[in-house]
Amino acid sequence: MPEMLRLVKTLKINTRNIRVLLSGFLILFIVSGVCYYGFGVFFKHIQEEFGWGRGVISTAFLTFCLVFAFFSPIIGKLIDRYGARNVILIGSFLLGSGLILLSITTNLQQFYMAYGIVGLGGSGCGLVSVSSLISEWFSKRRGTALGLVTSGMGIGGLFMPIIIGNFLIPCFGWRTAYQILGLLTIAIITLILMKALPSRGRPRSGNPQYTNAPPTKSIKEEVLKSALRKSTFWLIVCAYILFEIAETGTVQHLVIRLIDVGFPEAMATFVFSFIGLFNVIGRFLFGYISDRLAIKFCAIISFSSGLVATTLLMAIIAPSNLLLIYLFILAMGLTVGSWAPITSMLISTYFEAARYGTVFGAFSLFFFVSSGVGPALFGYIYDAVHNYNPAYILSLTFYSIAIILISSLPRQNQS
Structure with a gap:
């Protein structure tokens, strides 16, 4: 505050x-x-x-x-x-x-x-x-x-x-x-x-913001085609598709998963709610560090936070695991809060300022679709095996691959 x-x-x-x-x-x-x-x-x-x-x-x-x-x-x-x-x-x-x-x-x-x-x-x-x-x-x-x-x-x-x-x-x-x-x-x-x-x-x-005429449709199309031809764009997109599937799948199934392992519904809801608090903290924290560290390193920290959060959640098997719960809330909240400042900085760093709106719009389409895929995937995995652990293992794999993809980005301003 x-x-x-x-x-x-x-x-x-x-x-x-x-x-x-x-x-x-x-x-x-x-x-x-x-x-x-x-x-x-x-x-x-x-x-x-x-x-x-x-x-x-x-x-x-x-x-x-x-x-x-x-x-x-x-x-x-x-x-x-x-x-x-x-x-x-x-x-x-x-x-x-x-x-x-x-x-x-x-x-x-x-x-x-x-x-x-x-x-x-x-x-x-x-x-x-x-x-x-x-x-x-x-x-x-x-x-x-x-x-x-x-x-x-x-x-x-x-x-x-x-x-x-x-x-x-x-x-x-x-x-x-x-x-x-x-x-x-x-x-x-x-x-x-x-x-x-x-x-x-x-x-x-x-x-x-409005003193210059907006780019014409033909210019926007050329900007988008140029971005789609770059491996940098697809490395960012693929990394965040994997990230978002893992993150939203975990978040949207969190309350019911905690209830499955014995949490009272009220307590499970409070755990879910406090992720929102650290979401806000994560937005400010990653916004701050993204101005001071290489942006792909910030993304790696974000994905690593997701790895830690998922590992902690797998270890939570009872409401008495209070230390694990507190650590999970911290790690998951920071993970959820990280994507907005980092993705904005990634696009603005690796693409020209004049292309930002068009490129970020194309990226957002993939990102928001992935937001819906994650919970559905987690749900169908649970229905098949009546356990979330296979979904969490898949999430760990996705975060790890995302780290590799982001690490493959060229040095800043050299794309």
Whole structure:
């Protein structure tokens, strides 16, 4: 928190800018807390009611990620045409509607369709829209502003699983919990847009980001083709595909895995939540060290943290393993929080600044699809052998291969 306050002071912001920062923070708090961190908390209750396998249930998260990834570039174009505020507003209604539909689902097809709508809504009021909003308001210290706002994703991971798993579901049941989350999502984000967010941003003509004409479609296509021809791009992509499969598979199945080995549901949810806290710390930590160490070395540290976390999780076989639990929360939280600053730095380091948006967009498509593949893969492995250890061994292998791939990157600025 002192670090965050220090960063706020560097922005030299006024009241209107504070309202923009707070609005973006709260929107990402809700979207990340409900969509990403909330999924694993509902897992046990959905399986108990329908009797579906864990792979089948996890495929819903894959559906969410596929829709999210596919529509993110389209959302960017809609923002350019209609403005971030309008896109966020429509996205919140779709997200809330998808959550309400989940509460009345009676079969697998409806379950997948509802999660697809959640993915569409999440892409509309998620990071793409919020980061665009921040870029419109902050022409200086934009990176610091984005760092503060995106910390809402980790803080959402800290509080929302506790709210959902230890209050909403025990008190009202999982179906009513989805309804409450859907209605609150629509109401709170609408209230933020109407009351907290200032009605007018800075004119784009006065923002240095928009002083130059955007690249034409032909230039963007040439930039993308050039990146796809480079081995550097594919080394980064393949390393992070493996990383994300291992990381999201572990995270989304964490609560139910801990329950399997004897954890009370409330305790399992608290463990899951505190990963969100160290997620925030990881974002600041890896953002800090990536300015001071070779970026591929930072990625190696991140992947190694995942190796350690997975090894610790395999050793946790009872709630009494407190030291292992604390160490796991630390290692896994830092791993989850590392990817955003490191991937951004990797792309900006190995590709020209003018190519950053196009190259990072292509990378993100692979990354977000991998986010959905991980939980589904873990679920189907568990359904086959009724044990997560084979999935964890696969994760250890993936982290190790990712370390080798990243180590093969050329020296910085020599790609």
